[in-house]
Amino acid sequence: xxxxxxxxxxxxxxxxxxxxxxxxxxxxxxxxxxxxxxxxxxxxxxxxxxxxxxxxxxxxxxxxxxxxxxxxxxxxxxxxxxxxxxxxxxxxxxxxxxxxxxxxxxxxxxxxxxxxxxxxxxxxxxxxxxxxxxxxxxxxxxxxxxxxxxxxxxxxxxxxxxxxxxxxxxxxxxxxxxxxxxxxxxxxxxxxxxxxxxxxxxxxxxxxxxxxxxxxxxxxxxxxxxxxxxxxxxxxxxxxxxxxxxxxxxxxxxxxxxxxxxxxxxxxxxxxxxxxxxxxxxxxxxxxxxxxxxxxxxxxxxxxxxxxxxxxxxxxxxxxxxxxxxxxxxxxxxxxxxxxxxxxxxxxxxxxxxxxxxxxxxxxxxxxxxxxxxxxxxxxxxxxxxxxxxxxx
Amino acid sequence: xxxxxxxxxxxxxxxxxxxxxxxxxxxxxxxxxxxxxxxxxxxxxxxxxxxxxxxxxxxxxxxxxxxxxxxxxxxxxxxxxxxxxxxxxxxxxxxxxxxxxxxxxxxxxxxxxxxxxxxxxxxxxxxxxxxxxxxxxxxxxxxxxxxxxxxxxxxxxxxxxxxxxxxxxxxxxxxxxxxxxxxxxxxxxxxxxxxxxxxxxxxxxxxxxxxxxxxxxxxxxxxxxxxxxxxxxxxxxxxxxxxxxxxxxxxxxxxxxxxxxxxxxxxxxxxxxxxxxxxxxxxxxxxxxxxxxxxxxxxxxxxxxxxxxxxxxxxxxxxxxxxxxxxxxxxxxxxxxxxxxxxxxxxxxxxxxxxxxxxxxxxxxxxxxxxxxxxxxxxxxx
Ligand SMILES: Cc1cc2nc3c(=O)[nH]c(=O)nc-3n(C[C@H](O)[C@H](O)[C@H](O)COP(=O)(O)OP(=O)(O)OC[C@H]3O[C@@H](n4cnc5c(N)ncnc54)[C@H](O)[C@@H]3O)c2cc1C
Numbered sequence: 001x002x003x004x005x006x007x008x009x010x011x012x013x014x015x016x017x018x019x020x021x022x023x024x025x026x027x028x029x030x031x032x033x034x035x036x037x038x039x040x041x042x043x044x045x046x047x048x049x050x051x052x053x054x055x056x057x058x059x060x061x062x063x064x065x066x067x068x069x070x071x072x073x074x075x076x077x078x079x080x081x082x083x084x085x086x087x088x089x090x091x092x093x094x095x096x097x098x099x100x101x102x103x104x105x106x107x108x109x110x111x112x113x114x115x116x117x118x119x120x121x122x123x124x125x126x127x128x129x130x131x132x133x134x135x136x137x138x139x140x141x142x143x144x145x146x147x148x149x150x151x152x153x154x155x156x157x158x159x160x161x162x163x164x165x166x167x168x169x170x171x172x173x174x175x176x177x178x179x180x181x182x183x184x185x186x187x188x189x190x191x192x193x194x195x196x197x198x199x200x201x202x203x204x205x206x207x208x209x210x211x212x213x214x215x216x217x218x219x220x221x222x223x224x225x226x227x228x229x230x231x232x233x234x235x236x237x238x239x240x241x242x243x244x245x246x247x248x249x250x251x252x253x254x255x256x257x258x259x260x261x262x263x264x265x266x267x268x269x270x271x272x273x274x275x276x277x278x279x280x281x282x283x284x285x286x287x288x289x290x291x292x293x294x295x296x297x298x299x300x301x302x303x304x305x306x307x308x309x310x311x312x313x314x315x316x317x318x319x320x321x322x323x324x325x326x327x328x329x330x331x332x333x334x335x336x337x338x339x340x341x342x343x344x345x346x347x348x349x350x351x352x353x354x355x356x357x358x359x360x361x362x363x364x365x366x367x368x369x370x371x372x373x374x375x376x377x378x379x380x381x382x383x384x385x386x387x388x389x390x391x392x393x
Numbered sequence: 394x395x396x397x398x399x400x401x402x403x404x405x406x407x408x409x410x411x412x413x414x415x416x417x418x419x420x421x422x423x424x425x426x427x428x429x430x431x432x433x434x435x436x437x438x439x440x441x442x443x444x445x446x447x448x449x450x451x452x453x454x455x456x457x458x459x460x461x462x463x464x465x466x467x468x469x470x471x472x473x474x475x476x477x478x479x480x481x482x483x484x485x486x487x488x489x490x491x492x493x494x495x496x497x498x499x500x501x502x503x504x505x506x507x508x509x510x511x512x513x514x515x516x517x518x519x520x521x522x523x524x525x526x527x528x529x530x531x532x533x534x535x536x537x538x539x540x541x542x543x544x545x546x547x548x549x550x551x552x553x554x555x556x557x558x559x560x561x562x563x564x565x566x567x568x569x570x571x572x573x574x575x576x577x578x579x580x581x582x583x584x585x586x587x588x589x590x591x592x593x594x595x596x597x598x599x600x601x602x603x604x605x606x607x608x609x610x611x612x613x614x615x616x617x618x619x620x621x622x623x624x625x626x627x628x629x630x631x632x633x634x635x636x637x638x639x640x641x642x643x644x645x646x647x648x649x650x651x652x653x654x655x656x657x658x659x660x661x662x663x664x665x666x667x668x669x670x671x672x673x674x675x676x677x678x679x680x681x682x683x684x685x686x687x688x689x690x691x692x693x694x695x696x697x698x699x700x701x702x703x704x705x706x707x708x709x710x711x712x713x714x715x716x717x718x719x720x721x722x723x724x725x726x727x728x729x730x731x732x733x734x735x736x737x738x739x740x741x742x743x744x745x746x747x748x749x750x751x752x753x754x755x756x757x758x759x760x761x762x763x764x765x766x767x768x769x770x771x772x773x774x775x
Contacts, residue, residue, distance in 0.1 A: 001402075001462065002395050003696050009394070074394070266773055282769035283762070289772050290713040297692030298685070304396045319685040379681035380674070387657050387680055389671035 003300065005078070012075055016057075016082040023051065024086070031087040031260075032347055032357060034253065034364035036209040038083075038090040040124055041166045045089045049121035052091070059095050059119045061246075066103055066111065067119045074307055077246035085252035093125045093163075094118040096244040098171050101188070101236050104243075105228030110190065114169075126167035126193060128158040128214060129237065135159075136377050138173075139182050139234050143216060145174035145189065152176065152189065152226065154197075154219040160371075164200045164212040167193045173233050186233035190225045207364035242312035249321055249372060251299045254328045257361060258292045261285075261335045264354050275338070284334050292331075295324040315386040322378040325368040332362040396692070398466075405459075406466050412439050413474035419743050425477040429564055429595055431603025432477045437520055446484045447518025451492070454514035460702035461636055465643040465694050472647025475750060477602060479523045479562035485640060487524035487570050488517045489633035490581055494621030506621060509583065513568070522567040527557040527584075527607055528630075535763040537579060537627045542609075544573040544580065550616045551575065551582065553590075553609040559757070563593055563605040570620065571609070577624030582614045589613070600753030635711040636701060638759055642694045642714035645722035645754055649687050652722075652747040653680060656729040663734075670732060679728040686721040693717055709771040716764040719755035726751040 005013060020029075028048045030037060040049045052058060060075050062068020076091060083090045099118050102110055117123040134140040143156035154174055164170065170191040177185035191198070197219035202210045228236055265285060268275040275281055298320040305313035335358040336343035347356030369375045383389045398406070416436040425431055440446050449464050450456025464485070471480065491510050516522035533539040542555030553573055563569065569584045586593070590612040593605045621629050657680060660671035670676055697710035726748040730737035737744040755761065 001397065001695060001699055003699055005394055262772055276773045282773065283765045285772055286716070286765035286768035289709075289768060290717050293696075293710070293713050294686075294689040294693050294717055297696060298689045300394060300696075301396060301688065301692050304394060307395070308397075316688075319688055322681070323685050323689055376678070379678040382681035382684055383671070383674075383677035386684060387671075387677075389657065389660065389677045389680065390669055392668065392672035393674040393677070 009074060009078060013078045013082065016079055017085075019055070020082060020086045020088060023048070028089070029087040031256070032355070032360055033087065033208050034361050035368065036207060036364070037087040037253075038092055039163060039166075039209075040089040040121075041163065046121070046124070049089055053119060053121040058091055058121060059099060059115075062095075062099065062103060062115075062119075066115050072307065073246040074303060077303055080247045081250050081252045084250040085256055087253075090250070091247060093127055093171070094123060096247050097127065097240040098125055100243045101227065101240045104239075105232070105236055107224065109224050110227065114190070123169060124163060124167045126161050126163040126170050128161045128164075128170055128172040130160040131157060132159050136374055138237065139186070141173050141175055141186055143172070143174040144178075145176045145187060145221075147176065148220070151220055151222040152187075154189070154191075154216045154221060156216050158214040158216070160203070160211050161200075161214050162211045164193065164214050165202060165210065169193060170195075170198070170214075171227075173237060176230050176233075180231060183234045184231050186237075187230045188227040188233045188236055189221045190227060191219060191221055195219055206366065208360065242314065245302060245306045245313055245317055248317060249324065249368075251295055251324060254295065254324060254331060255292055257328075257331050257335070257358075258288055260354060260357060261331065261338070262289070265338065268353070270340075281338050284338060288327075288331055288334055291323075291327050295320070295327050298323055315382060318373075318378040318381045319386075321373065322375050322382070325365075326375060328365045328368050329362075332358050332365050336362055396695070402463060402466055405463055406470060408443060409445065409467050409470040410473070412443060413470055413476055417474040417476040419475070419746065422475045422477055422746065425603075426601035427595075427597055427603075429603060431562055431564075432479055436476065436478060440478060440480065441518075441520030446480060446520045449485065450488050450514050450518045454492075454510055454518065456488075456514065456518040461639060461698040462695065462702045464636075464640050465698040468640040468643035469647035469650075469691070469694075472644030472649075473651040475648065475746060479525065479565065481637065481640070481644075482525040482561045483517055483523045483566075485637050486526050486633060487568075488514055489636060490526070490570055490620060490629055493633050494581065494625065494629045509620060513583075516567075523562055523565045524568045524570060524583075525560055525562050525566045526570045526572065527560045527563070528572050529558045531556055531558060535759050540572050540574050540579050540627070542573050544571075544575050544582065544614065546576070547613060550618075551614045553582070553584070553612040553614060555609050557607045557609070558596070559598070559604050560593075560607050561602055561604045563607060564595070564603060569607070571614075572626060572630060575623065579627040579630070580623060581620040581626040581629060583618040583620060584609075584612065584614055598753065599749050600757070601749065634759065635707050638715035638764075639694060639697045639701065639707060639711045641754060641758055642690070642697070642711075642718035645715075645718040645751070646687060646691045646694060648747055648750060648754075649683070649690075649718075649722040649725040652726055652729050652744070652751075653683050653687060655743070656680065656732050660732055676732050679732065683721075683725040683728055686717075687725065690714070690718040690721045709768055712759070712764040712767040712771075715759060716761060716768065719751070720761070722747075722751040723755050 027044045040046050059068045060071050061073045064070050080090045129138050145152040145154050170193050172189045173186050175185050176187040197217045199215040201213050204210045265276050302313045302316035302320050305316045339353045342353050345352035346359050384391050416439050444457045447456030448459045452458040494506050544551035544553050566586050569586050571582045571584050590610040592608045596606050661669050663670045694714045697707050697714040700710055701707045733744050736742045
């Protein structure tokens, strides 16, 4: 048993951290964007990702023949935790889901077209799985992909495509075979985001950022841009989730909020007395710090399970996400309770505590227990696969 | 970073679990409830023979010299089996006090402490002697201010007058380790429970272990029976408690894990509305939550114990582990009782044994508010 990084891992963590301090840029690294900091959605952020690419930090775990370094996934975990700790954009969809799926299932053409661009941070993707009728039940996608001469014609709608308003390419699941059992009738496509048949409509959220709905009208996709085999879409989507355990929901932003809150409590006063002497505040802080340590333990658990190879750490990931996302919301709630009436002041207002950080984070974290597999879905997974309870829901 | 166990660690776990399956069945555990002695001789003998009683005692004193991490593995098993043993009071707390006293500053240390170690540690390790701390006082808490009773100077020694509560396994003790206040501060004294002026009375409590209220009336204690330098008692006690609560956190995880496992089996068998209970999502989600807390709590315990084994401070980790794991045990037994339905309320079913022990453990050896304050102090006041 060893709770420390190996010397090599620690050296890498230190190197990344030092580099991020050196390259600190408040325009790129904005804690107030909370979970949306992971997106590379502005020219400054894209330039930042280019610098990261130049360091050779994109696609480190990929096979050498595709430009990777074949090093352990734990290094990508270390990198993403460091990036999110500094509120910098993260390596995500391109290196993870899309890159890894193309490496395993993509044609030579698609590999040649996209993999180098991912490594050089020259492409941003949007992921389109969710639809009005396909949320938690992703296999229920209805977007129609009809086989036509030389390709497919797509018609229908996607919901919640977060990066659609700035991405270059769209990674889309659609139903090619409506007559087959529903898990076997889906296929994956790559579509240029500026395709004239796509209409992106912004869907503003109560966080600082927007997501989108996307409408498809006779979007023609040539055969070469079908990813892998027709009908294998859902299986590739599931496999990608299993392959991509190291760069999932990061802990650092939550640990960071806990730290920021503690630092603030240490200095704050109420009615001229130190706030930290309030027994309720002390109790709340003790609980938050303890639960944050447990979240770290659960993250150590899935990282270790993922490191050991073998079967994907599905249970460990589900437990981690379930516990950590609800903790994330609780930290924000408790922070506002501690701040009292001033906690309601928004960023930019005079005397907003911690520059309004928690007023914003309280809103921004609302979706964490829903997106990326809701808490209930995680509990279903744990109940069935870990505890062996009947498959009934 | 890895959470793998070594072969030896796995062996310790398997061996302990195997032994407890025979010597700490729920029938035996039930038999021991409210028993004045409170532990089965056969179990105690087995624990000694397998080296569990000496596990954490250095080899130089006849123990196994293992770290707190091995201790945590064993305590999870003891918790699973609800094993009724004086191991914690004797082999962890009392042995810990003897070992820790004077270890920081040898020059200051009272010269006799090596003799005390020689006299008792070997016998604790082989199970011959049971020692137990006499700590808590009526209407007083877990902190240093909780030690109100005074040991007044009396010739070459001291005279004790006080009442102590929740002294576990006192009826079998060869010595009590009494926390008392002298002019120098809090001191620890080795006291023979058969000494003149001592009266014991068993009090029944939620965990139903053998525990006693002890009255001391003008009990004479020799100066040589003070453990460690004058006034160093609280520091010693606190340090040993940090280790103790880490092990109790492991014990809590063991109890919670077994309680949940048995509940899952039941939920797969019991049918209502033509479905096994586990097919009701409301119940399945309780169990998923409990399993998440149990698995998270276990890593926290291991991290605490591992840090101690690395020579790092567990001033924060130890209390965090007990706080989280005891609440997890309590909450797990609450939802499990809900899942079992009415039968959980009967004495016949074993669920009630976990249910009571979980709450009793949470309230003993530093309760929630005391732990929270320790953590807050470490986080906010440094
Ligand atoms: C800001 C934001 C960004 C997003 N970004 C993307 C993106 O880029 N790409 C993308 O494809 N998707 C994205 N999503 C979609 C996200 O993955 C879905 O919101 C999520 O899968 C849940 O689906 P839903 O919102 O339709 O809720 P529903 O599935 O309708 O769920 C509603 C409630 O029912 C519960 N529920 C559902 N099924 C069960 C069950 N079997 N058992 C018990 N309870 C159940 C859920 O837990 C939830 O509480 C995003 C969502 C948001 C809000």
